[in-house]
Amino acid sequence: MSILIEQLLNAAALSALLFLVSVGLSLVFGILRVVNFAHGVFYMLGAYFSFTAVALSGRFWLSLVAVPVVVGLFGALLESSTLRFIYRRPPIYQLLLTFGIALILEEGVRLVYGPTAKPMDPPAALQGAISVAGITYPRYRLFLIGLGIVVALGIWLLLKRTRAGLVIRAVAQNSEMADCLGADVQRVRTLVFGFACALAGLGGVAAAPMTSAYLGMGISVIVDAFVVVVVGGLGSIGGSMAGSLIVGAAQTWGGFYFSETAMVIMYAVMGAILIFRPQGLFGEEE
Amino acid sequence: MTGARRSVALATLLLVVAALPWVLARYQLSILTELFIFGLLALSLDLIMGYTGMVSFGHAAYFGLGAYGSALLLINFAVPVPVALLGGALLAGVVAVPVGYISTRATGIYFAMLTLAFAQLLYTIAFKWRDLTGGSDGIAGVPKTSLWWNGPSLASPTAYYYLVAVCLVLALGLCRGLVRSPFGRALQAIRENERKFAVLGQDPRRFKLAVFVIAAVFAGLAGALFAPFRGFASPEVMFWVLSGQALMMVIVGGIGTLVGPIVGAMAFLLIQEVLSSYTEAWMIFTGAIFVLMVIFLPGGLVGAFLTWMEGRKSLARGGA
């Protein structure tokens, strides 16, 4: 019984992390109709910047708030200097462009930080374990679960209940119309892109104490994030949530019982879903 | 160019390629051989990218499978190189069938990510299955054996150069025939309008799977040539970075031109060679060049050249 609870919480923590990364990806696709291949690299930047921030200031909570902002600004800058010029092109070019950016950023990190992984400790308040539901469970993972829930709620509120969210949704539905009605479409795009990168960065900050900051974390997380959006459907926030839960659960239980083959199981699940529903569980039919 | 002019140009080019071993130094010939090998990889990617419109982020996996396949055959059975080439290419093709079947159920970005995911899976397998693949160390000491059993040795740079050149020229010829055939036309129709294709009476997925496997076989051939050339096979040959570099070669050279990607591969690798001797940040510069080309010169070098030629032709005709 206690193993079950532990597994459930593990799955929830992993799902929270996956959600943080994949929701940004989904947002960018839903609103900009662009797939940002570099999304995983922003996650990695979050982790590395957090490492630096904590090394300099000794404060985790500061970096939790500041680093995503920095990463978000950086993303917005990139979008307005490169991506904005190729929105009207066939999607292949946007994929390639963001791929090129991913390569550049990954190399940049390698040059600045070196090839070895950078481990990080959780802040003192989140270290150790506490008693919950009859078992002892690491505080940090509970924090991750909480963070995931808070972010999910925050995004939902932002999109459904605020004026900004309304504008964003209008641009997503019909950007030309929104433009005619006075919305600054390019600004919305830049903001959304930046926001998505900030979310990825937040994911990286949150993940670093658990996984360390290491090269290649961007690529492995983007594959995971894409499995999530494939399962849940691109452009659907609810789909990201469902997808994160499913993939998180599959990886946790798969990892527990089958360790080496966890990855294979994940691909098998994804492959099976795609064979029967090529648009993902929640995606729109072509 | 008229047909006669074209044949002359082609013959000249082939003669030049054949004569180069007498002109170039050993190490230069070596570099050129490697350029040809990656040219073959880029050519294979153009089949699915340029002609069918499918962007694959995991094409290097088939290069890697070819490399490991030929390495294992050469080390364990000392077969003649052509047999190893066949084995490597076949291995790549066989794996491409189930991967392609699942991946082509999806389109666009879903397809791209599936190819990446499968490539990562294969990479992980290569990395972890120490008994078969040597793990992160890979397989070393892959020999260049002979052209056939008790045949001439392929150990000299010149001999191997010819082997690679012949493979590349043959592959280019086959690909050109392929894209001009009814099948090749159908691929381009899929690229132009996949939904219409279905409504006109054929299932695009069958075609996409077929070309995916064909491209994998050619990529596997390139990998199978690579292993004995370098003497080893390691997980890097399957890594996503190589997939990305292959994409860049196709774009830089000129997507959808077959020759372009070969040119692109050579240009790309040469730029890398030059840049890496100046700075450790060379990959950032190549990445930046790539990004700039995607924005400003999406037709690549050959594409730009063709556009320029068209422009001159219509000027000569007195057109706008």
Added chain:
Amino acid sequence: MAPILETRGLSRSFGALQAVAGVSLAIEPGELRAIIGPNGAGKTSLFHLLSGVLRPTSGQVWFRGEDISALAAPARCRRGISRTFQITSIFPEFTVLENVRMAIQLKAGGNFRLLGGRSLLSSTEGQARTSLEFLGLADRADALASTLPHGDQRLVELAMALAQQPQLLLVDEPTQGLSPEDTQAAVAVIRQITKERALTILLVEHDMDVVFDLADRISVLHLGQLIADGRPSEIRANPDVQKAYLGGAV
């Protein structure tokens, strides 16, 4: 005579939205049937259901006495159903000739000839030229389809569908976006097609003059349902149709 096309209680919903609701139609061979209805009536969805682009949530489609409800689009095309789309759907970077030739090749077969195939290519090309002549496009055979004006592109799409020599042709808003002259030309083409070929045509159209000019019978859709079905004169006088669609007297 048995109907060439029949739908039985054909329905398609998207979540809560009922795009097509229990439509039962019967089309006679050689008929020219117009499908009309206000925006959002489900006309294009109906075409998608008939051509196999969409699967029904319930109901059946019968073509030439066969239940084709489970067949996907490619199979339906090979059985003799060709269509055009509301938003022109062609191969933009192909020449006009290649567009039509491709349509012929895809239906005729030989698509997996990986090398050579010269004779197939030239025979399909010959058939394509004939098709272009019929529609007056022969002089633009080598033009890139994307460079043609909108009206001509719609003509190319029609040529592609006709070149497949279908038994049933679904034409979705052929005059949309066309100037008055082009509209006249399109009507003339369609009339010529019906005269020269044994072809059943289903026509979605908003332009009422065109509809009453060409149609043998008219079916009226409203909010996904079939609300009237009959000769043009009957439809004109039908009060439900007037209410739903024409907003009063015609």
